[in-house]
Amino acid sequence: MDNLYAARIGALREMMRAHGWDAVLFTGSDPHDSEYPAERWMTVRWFTGFTGEAGDLVVTPDHAGLWTDTRYFIQAVRQLAGTGVELHKTRVPEQVLIPEWLADRADEDEFVLALDGLCVSAGTVEEIRAAFMERGRVCRVVSVPDLSGVLWTARPAVPQTPVFTADPGETRTERLSRVRTFLREQGCTRLLLTTLDDIAWTLNVRASDIEYNPLVISYLLVGLDDAQWFVLRQSEEDPQTRSALDAVSADGVDLRDYADIELALGECRGEVAVDGNRLSYHLREVLLEAGATLHDLPSPTALWKAVKNATEVEGMRRCQLADGIAMERFLYWLERSLQQDRRVSEWDAALQLGRYRAEDPDYLYDSFETISAWGPGAALPHYSTPRTGAPLLEPRGLYLCDSGGQYRCGTTDITRTVPLGACSELEREDYTLVLKGHIDLAKAVFPEGTPGCRLDALARAPLWAHYRNFGHGTGHGVGWFLGVHEGPQDIRQNLNPQALLPGMVVSDEPGIYREGLYGVRHENLLLCREAGCNDFGAWLRFETLTLCHYDTSILVTELLDRDEVIWLNEYNRRVFETLAPLLPAEVAAWLEEKTQPVVL
């Protein structure tokens, strides 16, 4: 047992024996159901070495299994080799999920399952219990907060980065007042927020506690007349942080220590609104023991946050200018570098783009890890560009770059796929069909009340007509100086009933991926806007926010119809006219060439 991870799992099994646990569950989650948990909560990685963004670990006396989805199968097989941990595939027809798998292992005795109740949602525990009940078995859940810390002695602390305030054109008093109106409407006395973007939105605070996300790790409890923010850094002397905390406090929000949340909830009676799908099992148990009556409701802030106000929309437009300048300078640099036979790796390219973005004073950091991929790498929609030994860009075929920035006035997310030299007919067709789907969605008009899932086929139909498709969603919501992925709206296969509302921002990113060869993805951000009323009802349409030209040199023009060519020419002209005055002269001249209209 010389494998590091096998040894750690061995130590866990000894602990299980000592406590009489039949199984231990670790999820890839943190106490805030974050998309990107801080290192402290990367328990699955610590036990297994698996670095994928989604993975749950179950250990029993004779089995250790990692559950992850299609995106991570290849990576999991590689990373789990030698650890003794077996891969359980999810999102495949034959999947057996953790609740069923555990329940199938139970006999007539009570089955004891240990977990870190802070990092497992109440909903997950319900699903496990339901699976046991269906089989006539009984599962006792032992919740041990920070369970992994017993073995993981060098476990990192909760991150603490400087806190600052954001100005979205609506004060925190106004936002807290929205919450209180909601509480009164629902007959509740308190709302517990545990998700970090909802807290940041409500309090107009930001930090950098979570990679790529300007969030403060904390909890927020809003009552009808009071509010308590559970956050570290009470005694912080950094002036910016001090001033931000004071501003929150001045608006009637009591500052309490992060660790006090349990104490506070332990005294919580009355009608408490919680989002049961995202609340941790442990905090729910604390609330129930305290005698609170839980109202399981989606956090109202999720929808409020998704609908951008005028200031936020203006900010989203402004940061697209900065992003567009960086992207055009980057694409110019890329083309010149290759023309000059310079050696550029995928990683070099990502760094160069980051440098251009960093020149804008409003830019803080990227909104996710840049995917910079030439050829075969781009065939993986979730490719991770290696820092060392990254493949060199070759002067042929397609290069794909998916990146975004966190700016003080908004969040961006853009993908461009560009030819680095000669392309095959198939590459040209795929490039054109993906652009066709992208355009068809971007120029869609649709009735008020339409959910994104009903528009998804517009982006896919041009691909489907050629028997091509892509395995990810077409669009996700995007936050305002918050997470680059946010709900509740999306544009994808799943039948999510959330209507697209004026003020929502979504991505439009169809693709085609050819394993071992190349990938194509085109992505802009779209703002949903009102488009008038007539006898047929009220109408909505999109405004394209992103500003960066689409390369037209490898288009198979015959695959586009007239309206699509008109859209493309107008878009490229708008990009040129908007960005040219802000670009270095040689880049502007180059962009003028690049944006000459396509003739059908």
Place this chain on the structure above:
Amino acid sequence: MDNLYAARIGALREMMRAHGWDAVLFTGSDPHDSEYPAERWMTVRWFTGFTGEAGDLVVTPDHAGLWTDTRYFIQAVRQLAGTGVELHKTRVPEQVLIPEWLADRADEDEFVLALDGLCVSAGTVEEIRAAFMERGRVCRVVSVPDLSGVLWTARPAVPQTPVFTADPGETRTERLSRVRTFLREQGCTRLLLTTLDDIAWTLNVRASDIEYNPLVISYLLVGLDDAQWFVLRQSEEDPQTRSALDAVSADGVDLRDYADIELALGECRGEVAVDGNRLSYHLREVLLEAGATLHDLPSPTALWKAVKNATEVEGMRRCQLADGIAMERFLYWLERSLQQDRRVSEWDAALQLGRYRAEDPDYLYDSFETISAWGPGAALPHYSTPRTGAPLLEPRGLYLCDSGGQYRCGTTDITRTVPLGACSELEREDYTLVLKGHIDLAKAVFPEGTPGCRLDALARAPLWAHYRNFGHGTGHGVGWFLGVHEGPQDIRQNLNPQALLPGMVVSDEPGIYREGLYGVRHENLLLCREAGCNDFGAWLRFETLTLCHYDTSILVTELLDRDEVIWLNEYNRRVFETLAPLLPAEVAAWLEEKTQPVVL
């Protein structure tokens, strides 16, 4: 109180007083949850005079209300005048549905609601009880089978028309065996079928008990080793009926009287599969009192029925030939009649089409009431052509005809909208955009597993792009020599997750309706078929079954793209080549002219 309906409701109120009932509910349903109930069950019509296809009646001591949806508002206002019955609108944002309305009227005492438990589904009663419970009120339901019969002394009997057998290429023994496999898989001992199309499908029997639907009013109880069919006509001497009943009996199905269903269910123990959404409240109560354990599952026959086998598909194709011949002869006759200045009313036209259809030996009757509408009438998607005083067709504008037939080899449903003379620019645009949407859906390719709701936007996007839309679904399932509307699949706004499967037949019928002016609808039936597999997965596409040309004379060709024009020209050519040899010479010559290719 000289109004006939007011008098009937007055008599009902006396009955309510005598029994101590606080309210009575009558639904527009029959004991079989039929789309078109026989006259015996048109209780709402008998009490109110309202003839719409959807309407529920609630009577309390001081209120009588009819609940119906948008389609019938105008008609309801007209027909309810003078009856004292008030219209309650459904499918509008401010709707208050019957469960909530009743519960809002309850005080602290027990509320007694009487209803005919045979004609109210178990699900409806659940909803009512839930609404009362939410408000802390109690509702006692008094179920009186055939409740209306006490006052409605001239109530018609249960219809009995000759029974005959159908040959769908699968024997009833095979179909019963499918049911028994299902029972074993689900751990059940019996399946109760109460819906008539499911029974007709399982037993390969047909009759004409329900208008437009070749169905036998009956119940079917299938056990692991036995089966009982509860049907009238036990002593029928008509040789066809006798032979059909004998054939069913010979396959091990016991024939019992229709009225015996209660007795039989009263002795039913064990695990019984029922479709709770469609089972009547009364029969469910009988089963529960008998001590049966109910497994609420959608009837497996619904999905089996929707997926046509090779014989059924071949039959669907064959009856389209007959239907196409009738339609082309009709359209020729229509054009000639108007050219010769003959007076033709909407009703005359419907009759003439019926005569042509009736010439086919396989034709039995129409699959629904023909909508024959010129100009303003066609603006109502559910227009009912008046038998007397029908508007005359004028030699200008658009004429819409939506019709279908029941043939021994299948069921048809087709809509054509044709110009009868000069058309406005708006008419031409609407005509073209609807055809564009129709074609875009018809030529769609899509991945296996796609539900119809994800394709709905393909038919609408061309209309949406011009800020136009239609208020009905795009497509419904169609039976094989059964109901012209059948589930579980459809293509509409609602997020119905049922995937389209190879062998399913759906309509493709977008439209545009201009109130007071005209309506456009184009409808063909589509067969879902496999279309191969590749690296991107398994693919499906549609085969257009319907054969009748689309008029191209008023197209605004610029609104169509190349692929759409290719589809249209190929379709019209196929219609001509297939039908011309079967048409009278002068009609064939005319059709050749009509199907000349459009040049883009």
